[in-house]
Amino acid sequence: MPLDDAAMFPLLTEASRGLLTRLREHPAAPRWTHRCGDRLTAEALARVRGYADSLKAKRNSSPRGQPPWLGEFLDHCRRDVPFYRDRLPLGASLEAMPATLREDLRTGYWRFVPDTADLGDILTYWTSGTSGTMVMVPSCPEAPVKYLPVFEAALRALGIGMEGGNRMSIVQAMCQRSAYTYPSVMSYFGGAGLARLNLNPSEWRSPADRAAFLAEFTPELVTGDPVGLVELASLPLREPPKALISSATALLPGTRSKLEAAFGCPVLNLYAMHEVGPIGIDHGNGLEILASDIHVEILAADGSPCPPGVRGEITITSAFNPFLPLVRYRTGDHAALDLSAPAPRLVEFEGRAPAVFRSASGRIFNSIDVSRVLSDCPLPALSLIQRADGSVRMRTRCDEAMASLVREQLVDLFEGVGVEVERIPKESPWEGKLIQYRSDMPVTEHQKDD
Amino acid sequence: MTMPVLADLLRWLAETPPEFREDPPLAAVLGDLLESLGHPDMDVAALARGEAGLKPRAERNRRLWILAACRLLWHPSFRLSDLPADGLRHLFAKELPRVAAITAADALVTEEDRREELVRRTLRAVGMGLAGETLLESEDRFCQVDSVEGRLVARGAAERERRAREVREAMAREAARMAAARYSSE
Numbered sequence: 001m002p003l004d005d006a007a008m009f010p011l012l013t014e015a016s017r018g019l020l021t022r023l024r025e026h027p028a029a030p031r032w033t034h035r036c037g038d039r040l041t042a043e044a045l046a047r048v049r050g051y052a053d054s055l056k057a058k059r060n061s062s063p064r065g066q067p068p069w070l071g072e073f074l075d076h077c078r079r080d081v082p083f084y085r086d087r088l089p090l091g092a093s094l095e096a097m098p099a100t101l102r103e104d105l106r107t108g109y110w111r112f113v114p115d116t117a118d119l120g121d122i123l124t125y126w127t128s129g130t131s132g133t134m135v136m137v138p139s140c141p142e143a144p145v146k147y148l149p150v151f152e153a154a155l156r157a158l159g160i161g162m163e164g165g166n167r168m169s170i171v172q173a174m175c176q177r178s179a180y181t182y183p184s185v186m187s188y189f190g191g192a193g194l195a196r197l198n199l200n201p202s203e204w205r206s207p208a209d210r211a212a213f214l215a216e217f218t219p220e221l222v223t224g225d226p227v228g229l230v231e232l233a234s235l236p237l238r239e240p241p242k243a244l245i246s247s248a249t250a251l252l253p254g255t256r257s258k259l260e261a262a263f264g265c266p267v268l269n270l271y272a273m274h275e276v277g278p279i280g281i282d283h284g285n286g287l288e289i290l291a292s293d294i295h296v297e298i299l300a301a302d303g304s305p306c307p308p309g310v311r312g313e314i315t316i317t318s319a320f321n322p323f324l325p326l327v328r329y330r331t332g333d334h335a336a337l338d339l340s341a342p343a344p345r346l347v348e349f350e351g352r353a354p355a356v357f358r359s360a361s362g363r364i365f366n367s368i369d370v371s372r373v374l375s376d377c378p379l380p381a382l383s384l385i386q387r388a389d390g391s392v393r394m395r396t397r398c399d400e401a402m403a404s405l406v407r408e409q410l411v412d413l414f415e416g417v418g419v420e421v422e423r424i425p426k427e428s429p430w431e432g433k434l435i436q437y438r439s440d441m442p443v444t445e446h447q448k449d450d
Numbered sequence: 451m452t453m454p455v456l457a458d459l460l461r462w463l464a465e466t467p468p469e470f471r472e473d474p475p476l477a478a479v480l481g482d483l484l485e486s487l488g489h490p491d492m493d494v495a496a497l498a499r500g501e502a503g504l505k506p507r508a509e510r511n512r513r514l515w516i517l518a519a520c521r522l523l524w525h526p527s528f529r530l531s532d533l534p535a536d537g538l539r540h541l542f543a544k545e546l547p548r549v550a551a552i553t554a555a556d557a558l559v560t561e562e563d564r565r566e567e568l569v570r571r572t573l574r575a576v577g578m579g580l581a582g583e584t585l586l587e588s589e590d591r592f593c594q595v596d597s598v599e600g601r602l603v604a605r606g607a608a609e610r611e612r613r614a615r616e617v618r619e620a621m622a623r624e625a626a627r628m629a630a631a632r633y634s635s636e
Contacts, residue, residue, distance in 0.1 A: 008629055036632075037629065038630070038631055082610065109621070110617040111614070115613060122624055123630045124621040124625040124628075125632075136621060144631065144632055172632070172635065194633070223635065228635070248636055278634075398531070399531075401530075
């Protein structure tokens with residue numbers, strides 16, 4: 001049963017209802033594909049506000065030592081969380097706790113939900129990560145909303161404040177073949193508007209509607225992946241946002257400079273995972289760890305802690321999402337801790353790489369679309385490169401029948417450009433990361449200049 | 451290649467050659483299988499050995515469950531796919547020992563639900579689905595044949611079992627709605 005507005009927006013006011021209706025019914029609005037609310041009750045909102053106050057009070061310093069909340073958190077995990085109940089040794093230090101793997105979450109996600117959690121509040125997100133296999137992520141309304149005070153903390157450090165109220169505050173900009181899009185309002189920002197937009201022109205009644213809609217609903221903050229943000233830079237905005245927050249894939253320095261020049265505002269890079277929360281935000285000097293309930297360790301391959309400055313696997317102990325407490329969760333991403341600045345940072349980060357492709361007709365899309373198209377193909381590893389001439393070379397491990405299917409799907413997605421699928425035999429080692437995307441062709445005006 | 455069909459995999463298991471049930475040397479069977487699946491470097495000896503401290507009968511039961519999984523993984527649906535080493539390791543080192551601790555491997559001969567449980571555990575471990583089933587449908591069916599969770603009831607932990615079921619059902623309902631906003635892309 002779809003939810004009604006009362007369930008999606010428990011704190012809806014007359015003013016925010018009016019804004020929501022305008023967003024839904026505006027003649028230049030895109031063809032919305034979804035309905036989403038913040039689901040936040042007064043009690044949950046109060047908890048998020050308390051969290052925001054704690055972030056205002058002091059900068060996070062937890063990676064410098066054991067955070068003060070850790071003892072109680074581990075007790076809670078042992079007592080209330082089925083996955084940890086017989087797993088965490090009593091009274092031991094964090095370093096003695098076993099690691100939690102993505103595989104544990106994938107095969108037993110329900111065991112992470114505390115017995116004390118009210119299932120009336122449960123939310124479900126999906127994440128595919130770099131491994132390509134889908135994982136169900138339990139969550140609750142306050143967990144996604146807690147991103148907002150973390151964003152505020154990052155913006156505050158740059159002297160930027162969010163206004164909220166009866167206006168559009170956040171636009172999430174994407175440019176994908178297809179995407180969930182919806183208008184919403186945020187009780188955390190006094191009922192201000194949120195719109196998740198797919199800037200792919202085919203998702204709008206008319207391509208000109210994109211600029212018209214943004215002129216009517218100009219956001220304070222734009223979040224999105226680099227592809228969506230670059231597309232947004234091609235549209236005329238009535239006034240620039242106060243800041244951009246890029247996430248989902250790495251933000252290359254050249255792209256950041258172009259975006260800063262185009263919008264005349266700071267561009268931050270967010271490193272976040274659905275199952276963890278916002279781990280770090282970078283504005284040019286490393287990923288600052290802002291969330292006070294996310295504790296970061298850097299571990300070597302043998303599980304021993306790396307000293308500051310030495311790269312290793314980012315490993316997270318997190319109370320950020322009350323419905324998914326994580327103890328020593330190994331992210332698969334790598335970085336080093338830098339404790340020389342006032343707030344701890346992750347430097348030399350190596351995560352997911354961005355890639356933007358162009359079809360024969362000139363349509364722009366990104367690696368998320370490729371992953372989606374290939375989601376039913378059990379490929380353990382793939383390397384997809386679009387050459388400067390537009391042709392596509394895919395390397396993977398599979399049998400001939402699967403290679404044909406993959407070729408068909410890619411020809412369809414790239415709308416007829418030449419696609420070559422090379423099968424790497426089991427005897428040959430796989431070079432580099434398991435999932436690699438790269439484009440050698442300029443796909444936007446910005447990238448042509450690079 | 452299409453996704454495997456449940457009936458084919460169940461039939462394949464039901465037709466397991468008798469020698470698989472006679473406790474042949476596990477390391478040799480596992481070694482052959484993992485080499486054929488493209489993972490000759492996995493630590494076969496450790497996987498075959500398992501954790502120390504099991505009584506001989508329990509240890510034999512563990513081996514028989516792993517042997518049954520080896521037979522299943524010889525099916526062309528698996529052998530012609532590239533299966534992730536992490537998933538296979540999890541299956542052999544964690545999932546199957548947990549099942550073997552509470553369910554006799556003989557049940558694989560007598561109970562179709564146990565054969566289906568083995569199929570579904572194996573598919574989940576290697577990140578594959580079944581033809582004609584959505585992820586939610588397959589989660590729902592797995593709940594019904596999951597003997598580890600089911601056994602909690604028999605052990606008097608009905609409360610925990612009920613809770614696990616309720617969490618899974620509530621999450622499935624919410625997954626279908628997808629009605630909570632997000633504020634950034636990830």
